[in-house]
Amino acid sequence: MNGNDWQELLYLMLPDGYARNGQRLNAELQAEGNTLASVERSAQDMLNGVTPFTAVALLSDWKRVLGLSVSNGMTIQARRQQIMAKLVETGGLSRNYFIRLAKSLGYDVTIDEPEPFRCGRNRCGDRLWIPEIVWVWIVNIQDGQVPVYRFRCGSSATGERLMSFGQNMLESIFRDLKPAHTQVVFNYVENKT
Structure with missing residues (x-):
């Protein structure tokens, strides 16, 4: 009324x-x-504001409670996606967990875990990695995907652009969740067709 x-x-x-x-x-x-x-x-x-699906005025409170970084210029849709990604985190250390997490955010990824060169196991032409490479894992992001947010009634606010490109939240989420003793490297792969 x-x-x-x-x-x-x-x-x-x-x-x-x-x-x-x-x-x-x-x-x-x-x-x-x-x-x-x-x-x-x-x-x-x-x-x-009870759920992030319909929250507008309380999105900043959701981000504060979940400990998410606040970025200016993010659309309401992007902020909701960031909040939902944080809420869906269940935790895990396996490759499959991180691949499923990326899939829930709309990314197709593969994960490589390089191993150091070992005599008797590797052969000529194999890459020479140092022994500490076992603490590094490489996330291959297919097509260098970046989320696209289109203006939608009910999901966007007045003053937002009709189309905007979101930040790649995948990197910050993976860095937050990775085991502390490891290093994650992101490789953006462009499919050539």
Whole structure:
């Protein structure tokens, strides 16, 4: 309801015979109606903020609680995707866990775990890695994918661009989740067809 609807409802609550056309009374009821409409909008924002699917005003609170970095210029859709990615994290150390996590964010990745060169196991032409390479893993991101966010009613806000390109959240999420003793390297692979 808007302020005028609330004002009309407040008029109906006045006792019978009360002068309804007074200038001060109209101003008071209009102010009260606008206040009630504002409270109703705030309550709806709080209700929508219960989940990140519908949150708008409370997205910054979701990001703060989840410990996500705040980036200026991110669209509402991108912020929701970042929050949902953080919420879906279940934890894991396997290749499959990180591949599934990337898939849930819309990326096709493969993960390589290089091994050092060993006599008797490797042969001429194999890459020479140092022994410490066992602590490095390489994430190959197919087609150098970057999320594209198109303006959508209900999912975008006034003033946002009709189309924007999101940040590659995959790198920051993987760096947050990787085992502390390892180093992750990102390799953007372009498919040549």
